Amino acid sequence: MTAVIARPRRVPLAQRVPLVLSRIAWYALCGLLAVTMLLPLVWMLSIALKTNGDINQIPPTFFPKEFDWSNFVNGPNQIDFYRLLMNTAIVTVASTIGAVASSMVVGYGISRIEFPGRKLWFALISGSLFVPGIVGLIPLQHLYISTGLIDTWVPLILPAFFGSPIFVFLARQYYQSIPRYLDESALIDGANHWTIFTKIMLPITKPVSITIAIMSFQLAWNDYLNPLVYLQTQTKFTLSLGMASFLGDTAGSQYNYYMATNLLFMLPPLALFFLAQRYFMEGIGSLGTISK
Amino acid sequence: MTRTTIDMPAPSARTLGRARAKPSGMSRRKRRDAIIGYAFISPAIIGLLLFVGYPMVTSLYHSFTQWNGLTPAQWIGFTNYVQMFTHDPTFWPSLGVTLLWVVVSVPVTIAAGLGLAVLVDRAFKGVKLFRTIFYLPVVLPAVAVLTLWKYIYDPTYGLANEILRALHLPTVMWLGDSHTALASILIVGVWGIGGTMIIFLAGLQAVPTELAEAAKVDGAGPIRRFMQVTLPMIGPILLLQLVLQLNGAFQTFTQVAILTKGGPGTSTDLLMYKIYTDGFANFIASPNLGYATAEVWVLFIIVMIVTLGMLRLTRGRFTAGNEA
Numbered sequence: 001m002t003a004v005i006a007r008p009r010r011v012p013l014a015q016r017v018p019l020v021l022s023r024i025a026w027y028a029l030c031g032l033l034a035v036t037m038l039l040p041l042v043w044m045l046s047i048a049l050k051t052n053g054d055i056n057q058i059p060p061t062f063f064p065k066e067f068d069w070s071n072f073v074n075g076p077n078q079i080d081f082y083r084l085l086m087n088t089a090i091v092t093v094a095s096t097i098g099a100v101a102s103s104m105v106v107g108y109g110i111s112r113i114e115f116p117g118r119k120l121w122f123a124l125i126s127g128s129l130f131v132p133g134i135v136g137l138i139p140l141q142h143l144y145i146s147t148g149l150i151d152t153w154v155p156l157i158l159p160a161f162f163g164s165p166i167f168v169f170l171a172r173q174y175y176q177s178i179p180r181y182l183d184e185s186a187l188i189d190g191a192n193h194w195t196i197f198t199k200i201m202l203p204i205t206k207p208v209s210i211t212i213a214i215m216s217f218q219l220a221w222n223d224y225l226n227p228l229v230y231l232q233t234q235t236k237f238t239l240s241l242g243m244a245s246f247l248g249d250t251a252g253s254q255y256n257y258y259m260a261t262n263l264l265f266m267l268p269p270l271a272l273f274f275l276a277q278r279y280f281m282e283g284i285g286s287l288g289t290i291s292k
Numbered sequence: 293m294t295r296t297t298i299d300m301p302a303p304s305a306r307t308l309g310r311a312r313a314k315p316s317g318m319s320r321r322k323r324r325d326a327i328i329g330y331a332f333i334s335p336a337i338i339g340l341l342l343f344v345g346y347p348m349v350t351s352l353y354h355s356f357t358q359w360n361g362l363t364p365a366q367w368i369g370f371t372n373y374v375q376m377f378t379h380d381p382t383f384w385p386s387l388g389v390t391l392l393w394v395v396v397s398v399p400v401t402i403a404a405g406l407g408l409a410v411l412v413d414r415a416f417k418g419v420k421l422f423r424t425i426f427y428l429p430v431v432l433p434a435v436a437v438l439t440l441w442k443y444i445y446d447p448t449y450g451l452a453n454e455i456l457r458a459l460h461l462p463t464v465m466w467l468g469d470s471h472t473a474l475a476s477i478l479i480v481g482v483w484g485i486g487g488t489m490i491i492f493l494a495g496l497q498a499v500p501t502e503l504a505e506a507a508k509v510d511g512a513g514p515i516r517r518f519m520q521v522t523l524p525m526i527g528p529i530l531l532l533q534l535v536l537q538l539n540g541a542f543q544t545f546t547q548v549a550i551l552t553k554g555g556p557g558t559s560t561d562l563l564m565y566k567i568y569t570d571g572f573a574n575f576i577a578s579p580n581l582g583y584a585t586a587e588v589w590v591l592f593i594i595v596m597i598v599t600l601g602m603l604r605l606t607r608g609r610f611t612a613g614n615e616a
Contacts, residue, residue, distance in 0.1 A: 002416035013406055023416065026416065033411075037425055037483065040430075040440060040483070043451045058448065058449075059454070060449050089478070105335060106336040109331075109333040114322075115325050115329030120336065121336070128344045128505075130539060134591065135347055135348055135351055136348075137347075138347075144360060159343050162336065162343065169610070225452060225549075229572060243435050243439060244435050247442070262436050265433060266432050267542065270431060272431075
């Protein structure tokens with residue numbers, strides 16, 4: 001990767017000038033794109049800090065005249081934000097635990113144990129990746145109605161415990177890269193598969209567990225369609241649902257409240273991203289290697 | 293880079309040799325392994341049956357029925373499908389918009405994501421910062437992003453028109469105009485291009501630099517190097533991205549639900565959103581879940597045909613370059 005920088009040979013001046021120019025062009029282009037990407041977020045922050053009088057100015061001003069920090073108190077109070085935050089946290093944590101546990105177990109079985117039908121099941125699991133989620137929505141809604149689980153968090157959490165195909169895929173991919181002699185010698189020593197899984201595999205597959213945890217956290221935190229279909233009572237809403245209805249109900253004239261609350265809604269995934277950035281990038285990147 | 297097919301590793305010579313040497317001992321171990329193997333993958337099997345198999349079978353059945361969800365479904369044969377194709381005034385427009393969306397948004401997303409990946413596939417100082425900034429929008433919750441953009445597109449107070457005014461350009465109605473609504477949704481999608489970028493970046497970084505260097509020595513320019521060395525090497529990733537993005541584009545829902553609710557007119561009434569309105573939102577007005585499930589099956593079949601067609605069309609084309 002550092003080939004360009006580390007090249008020891010001296011480049012003649014005639015070549016160095018275009019090289020420098022192309023580098024300046026590169027920084028200019030990236031800088032322009034970065035500013036464009038960040039602009040909506042900066043604008044949101046500016047609105048979140050504007051006073052009630054300031055937001056309805058025509059023509060609007062880009063920066064607030066004075067900072068009104070009380071929006072970060074008044075905004076969340078409009079929708080009982082902290083209760084919804086708690087709801088979202090519970091749903092997210094529970095489904096993340098389910099996703100990691102189930103995909104690591106299934107991934108182990110599908111990649112480290114040889115049994116008849118393994119190929120078929122793996123094909124079925126990977127094939128189900130291409131079944132649109134909407135196919136399940138109406139039948140499952142009625143299943144949940146008839147079992148009394150509608151308007152609870154169970155429909156949002158339960159599926160995670162049954163090995164979502166994409167995570168099983170990721171886990172299997174990682175297991176495949178671990179040399180076979182590790183479990184073979186353990187098997188000869190008399191260890192059973194559960195011991196190998198918990199004692200040998202879980203510690204060395206930590207990177208993929210973390211990746212799956214982060215991805216499933218994001219999926220659950222961001223989900224909108226499922227809560228929309230399965231939840232009815234306002235006090236059980238997740239933040240996605242609450243924020244969407246906040247926009248419809250009251251935000252019409254109070255966009256400073258809305259954007260302040262929206263910022264708080266973005267904060268947990270943002271914090272997670274900056275804490276575990278490496279796993280984010282590598283994890284998403286490893287999706288590309290699925291086809292190998 | 294390894295081969296591009298999804299293959300189980302061949303059993304090692306050791307296990308094969310043992311299998312031949314001690315058939316009876318192996319068969320007992322085999323049987324035990326089978327039980328344990330199925331125990332390990334049982335969550336996925338239950339999940340497949342419960343969350344994929346069961347809904348597919350029941351929804352296929354319900355698509356041939358008149359069903360309000362409360363009383364037993366009445367078998368009505370192909371009536372739902374006939375009504376969809378001949379009587380529903382919004383079905384064909386919705387399908388048309390869906391196809392337009394897929395045909396435009398998928399190439400744009402792939403091209404922009406790949407372009408950005410090529411751009412940040414450098415060792416320049418600060419490249420990590422740029423990667424982080426480009427990826428940032430992907431991390432944010434969809435609803436948070438979409439509600440933000442809805443306000444950005446506000447004709448009076450929004451940032452979009454504020455910029456146009458600052459540049460002395462005529463302002464646009466964005467989501468409020470049937471000519472610009474779909475394009476406005478696409479712009480939001482392009483803002484979140486970082487996810488695609490990261491996947492392609494991982495692919496680009498796996499391309500051995502010696503290959504590009506060798507082509508350079510042979511006198512190939514940057515465009516030719518990209519087309520003939522890099523592109524074939526990341527072919528499998530490109531194909532997978534294409535298939536997944538097609539799938540995703542056919543199932544676009546949240547963007548429409550938050551930004552436009554299908555309007556103005558039917559200009560953004562994607563099939564996914566129409567299914568949602570027929571099956572859930574308008575349920576009280578016309579309670580026929582059978583009709584909504586029939587629409588689901590039409591969407592499902594289209595997605596299947598496109599996915600399989602895609603895989604078939606490209607079979608061998610990408611892997612051939614890989615083996616060269």
